[in-house]
Amino acid sequence: MSHIAKGANSFVPTVALRVAVRQGRRDGSPLVDACALVLDASGTARGDADLVFRGRPVHPSGSVRHLGDASDPSVQWLELDLPRLGAAADRVLVVCATDRGTVGDVVEPTVEAFAPDGAAVVRYTVTDATTETAFVLGEFYPRAGGWKFRAVGQGYASGLAGLAADFGIAPPARGTVPAAAPPTPAPASPGPVPFAGVSKDGGPVPFAGVSKDGGSVPFAPPPGPAPTATTVPGAAPAAVPFAPPPSGDAWTFGPVFEPCTVEGKGTQVVTADRSIPPGPVLVEMTRESDGYFCVHSLDERNKDDQLVFNSTLPDFRGSAAVDPVGDRPVRLRVQAHSRWSLTFRPLAHARRLESELTGRGPEALLYTGPEADLKVRFRDETGGSYCHMTGHEVAGHSTIAAAEESLLVNEAGKRHRVSSPLPRGPVLLVFRAAEGSWRMRIRAV
Incomplete structure (x- = not known):
């Protein structure tokens, strides 16, 4: 996720984004x-209907919606369907206005966009508000075949x-427009939803009193907090590993939840956040220095079960797919x-394997294409070892263990x-043993 400063901009995925306008809580x-506010190429609105708010919650194009504030008055939700916006708008401004007082009295007014899977995409927090009563927080606009978000941070003392009026329309006075009933949000579900490519980041823990949620269902207000980090004894701050944005067909295997990070030193037992719904998860690991280390999952008897990582690679960075034990x-x-x-x-x-990927060390990958040939080149970095990859056809299954498994790579040596x-996707590719760098390429058949 990009947490940007005033005036900065960042690309966002061209998907139906949900946008939170949130604030901290203080008596x-x-x-x-x-x-x-939907604007045309001239930078003006074409009419009153281009202002989407509580009393007029849906733009005539259907591509911009006000979803309300659910049960939390400190968070309101907008939805921007970027693929449909191309013909309807040149820019969309995200605006906030106070019900009383000034924006300078509001605790950390923030705009944050979320992808359909609940992952945060971009965030901007106003830090310089004073006597203004309305603010243009940011704008979404097309650029280079995609969409970008710019942190605007422009205030208006005139509310x-x-x-x-600056953009060509006169808004209705408060209380003069009958409030249309907002769309009934779908229940926030921990179950799988289609995934769309986003940039992900653990990001800083949000300001106190404000919750965010990575779990999401289309047109439902996304739930609460940003990725959290739990520290065990001997821990040091560490960044959440970055994965390039995937794309392509939907991936629905596994639950959706907000990422969480555990940091530590030496030998430890780690329990994932209990709020994570049951189902297979992606475990990413980074390790400083060199030397041998390994990670096992624990079974219902609290004994070693699956070998998750087993490596001597220096400055290790890898990922694995792990089945939990039952509902634990x-x-x-x-x-x-x-x-x-x-x-x-x-x-x-x-990460998605679509045409070609490079990497280093073990990694879990997603493939959603048709039947193809997988070509792998591998170079060992530890003096001679082996590489091992399996494919798991996960469609119709709820666990990795239940999916049909194919042995794709099982080779020893340096190169x-x-x-x-x-097979045809969706296939979960698990590169379990990879003590070096590799390149994968898909060849159509």
Whole structure:
């Protein structure tokens, strides 16, 4: 996720984004109303209907909606269907206005966009508000075949009326427009939803009193907090590993939840956040220095079960797919001598193998294409070892263990060039043993 400063911009995925306008909680602090203002190529609105707010919650194009504030008055939700916006708008402004007082009295007014899988995409927090009563928080606009978000941070002492007038419309006065009933949100579900490519980041823990949620269902207000980090004894701060944005067909295997990170040093037993719904998860690991380390999952008897990581690679960074035991949270036993971090993510956050990928070390990957040949080149970095990859046809299953497994790569030595038949996706690819760098390529058949 990009947490950007005023004036900065960032690409966002061209998907139906849900946008939170949120604030911190403090006794006596005013609340803000969220609005969206749809503009044409001239930078003006074409009419009153281009202002989307509580009383007019749906733009005529259907591509911009005000979803309300659910049960939390400190958070309001907008939805921007970017693929449909192309013909309807040149820019969409995200606006907030106070119900009383000034924006300077509001605790950390923030705009944050979420992808359909609940992952945060971009965030901007106003830090310089004073006497203004309305703010253009940011804008979404097309650029280079995609969409970008710019943190605008422009305030208006004349309130929403003055802001709207600057863009060619006169907003209705408060209380004069009958409030249309907002769409009934779907229940926030921990179950799988289609995944769309996003950039992901553990990001800083949000300001106190404000919750965010990575679990999401289309058109439902996404739930609460950003990725959290839990520290065990001997821990040091560590960044959540980055994975390039995936794309392509939907990936629905595995639950959706907010990523969480555990950091530590040496040998430890780690339990994943108990709020993670049951189902297979992606475990990402980074480890400082060199030397041997390994990670096992623990079974219902609290004994070693699956070998998750087993490596001597220096400055290790890898990922694995792990089945939990029944409804219990994932538990791992880490055996190491240096600092490390573990991040638990939805499997949908794994990288996609679409045409070609390069990497280093073990990694779990997603494939959603047709039948193909998989070509792998591998170079060992530890003096001679073996590489091992399996494919799991996960459609119709709820666990990795239940899916049909194919052995794709199983080679020993320092260098390998291997090709293997790959079934139609969705296939979870698990590169368990990879003590070096590799390149994968898909060849159509």
